[in-house]
Amino acid sequence: MMTEISVIHLLDVATGEGVEGELRDAIEQAQLDDWQKEWQPALLAVLQDLARRGVPVDQWPQSWHWDWGKKTARVQGLLAFRGFSVVAQGVTQGLSQVDLTKAAREPSQAGKPLVYLDYVEVAPWNRPELGRPTRLRGVGSALLTAAVALSDEEGFKGRIGLHSLPQADAFYAKIGMTDLGQDAAYQNLRYFEMTAARAQAFLEKE
Amino acid sequence: MTAKRTMTLNLTDAEMRALDDLSVRKDITKTAVLRQALRLYQTIEARVEKGDKLLFENDATKEKAELMFL
Numbered sequence: 535m536m537t538e539i540s541v542i543h544l545l546d547v548a549t550g551e552g553v554e555g556e557l558r559d560a561i562e563q564a565q566l567d568d569w570q571k572e573w574q575p576a577l578l579a580v581l582q583d584l585a586r587r588g589v590p591v592d593q594w595p596q597s598w599h600w601d602w603g604k605k606t607a608r609v610q611g612l613l614a615f616r617g618f619s620v621v622a623q624g625v626t627q628g629l630s631q632v633d634l635t636k637a638a639r640e641p642s643q644a645g646k647p648l649v650y651l652d653y654v655e656v657a658p659w660n661r662p663e664l665g666r667p668t669r670l671r672g673v674g675s676a677l678l679t680a681a682v683a684l685s686d687e688e689g690f691k692g693r694i695g696l697h698s699l700p701q702a703d704a705f706y707a708k709i710g711m712t713d714l715g716q717d718a719a720y721q722n723l724r725y726f727e728m729t730a731a732r733a734q735a736f737l738e739k740e
Numbered sequence: 741m742t743a744k745r746t747m748t749l750n751l752t753d754a755e756m757r758a759l760d761d762l763s764v765r766k767d768i769t770k771t772a773v774l775r776q777a778l779r780l781y782q783t784i785e786a787r788v789e790k791g792d793k794l795l796f797e798n799d800a801t802k803e804k805a806e807l808m809f810l
Contacts, residue, residue: 538742559742612786614779635780646767647776689772730767 537562544622545671555622557676559684561606561629565619568626569602576658580666595664596699597655605631605653615652618680620673628656628673632681638693640712640727648693648727649685654678663701674705679740682733692733697723709736749774 537560544553558565577598584594609615614635620628636650656673658664678694686692697720698706707713711726728736751759762773784794794807 612779612783613775614783634776635783643767645765647772688775689768691767 542620542672542676544620544627544673544676547668547671553622553670555620555627555670555673555676557680558619558621559616559680561602561617561619561631565621565626565629566603566606569629572625573657580658580664595661595701597653600653600655602629602655616684618677620656620676622670622673626657627660627670628654628677630654630677630681632684634684634688634690636695638695638727639714639725640729643693643727643729646693647688647690648695649681649688649690651678651681651694651696654696674702678709679737682728682736682740685733686737691730692737693728693730694733695725695727697721697725699723 537558539559540557542555542557544555545551546553577595581594581598606617609617609631614633616632616634618630618632619626630651631653633650633652634647636648638644638646638648654674654677656677657669659666659669660671660673662668681694682692685694694711696706696711697717700723703713703724703726706726709728710732711728712732714725714727716722717725759770759773763770766773766776768776788794795804796807797804
């Protein structure tokens with residue numbers, strides 16, 4: 535399958551200037567190479583810093599052990615899963631993997647299909663919560679928008695769902711996703727859903 | 741948007757009714773129902789081939805039933 539590429543606009547935090555990037559509807563070997571060669575050393579430096587400062591492991595970024603090579607290989611060839619990547623300034627800036635077989639839980643749309651964001655991760659240098667200067671802003675939003683657009687394209691009316699890592703709870707609430715509370719079946723992470731009505735408003739704004 | 745191909749589908753009345761019903765209940769088009777069915781079928785097939793079992797669990801009673809997938 536040919537990878538579809540859309541132009542997106544990100545913000546260079548240091549200069550305040552807009553930066554063009556690519557949203558790609560796949561995670562390919564080049565992205566996995568970037569994850570291995572660029573993200574991993576940057577993340578290792580962050581983790582070493584956290585360890586040196588005595589920060590407990592349960593307060594480390596929850597995605598520190600994610601292996602995108604394994605995640606991608608596990609769903610290779612399966613129609614139910616899709617990957618997205620954001621590339622800008624010559625390197626992969628964010629990755630996501632979505633599952634199209636899940637059903638909504640929010641009462642007004644319970645049982646209807648949605649796009650479930652299994653994993654979303656932006657490059658370590660784009661994450662303000664890691665306490666270091668960030669390079670680009672808008673990568674996570676671009677990946678979220680891609681999921682809403684895919685849901686719309688698949689006839690799911692933009693419905694999406696996800697389990698949020700604690701540092702992202704406020705962001706998902708801010709963009710109008712419904713907080714359905716902690717999910718005991720999923721590491722007690724909060725489960726958020728975007729309704730069809732909210733998704734249409736979200737897509738119009740984007 | 742990924743290019744799609746068109747095919748003719750021959751269904752019995754009962755199958756068509758089931759498709760119509762799912763389309764209404766799931767709030768998606770009939771094409772989307774069939775695409776969703778294909779995704780699920782392929783996913784289950786891949787898991788069963790790996791040696792996994794397909795189990796349903798009643799949320800209230802915790803009773804488990806295995807769905808034979810041949």
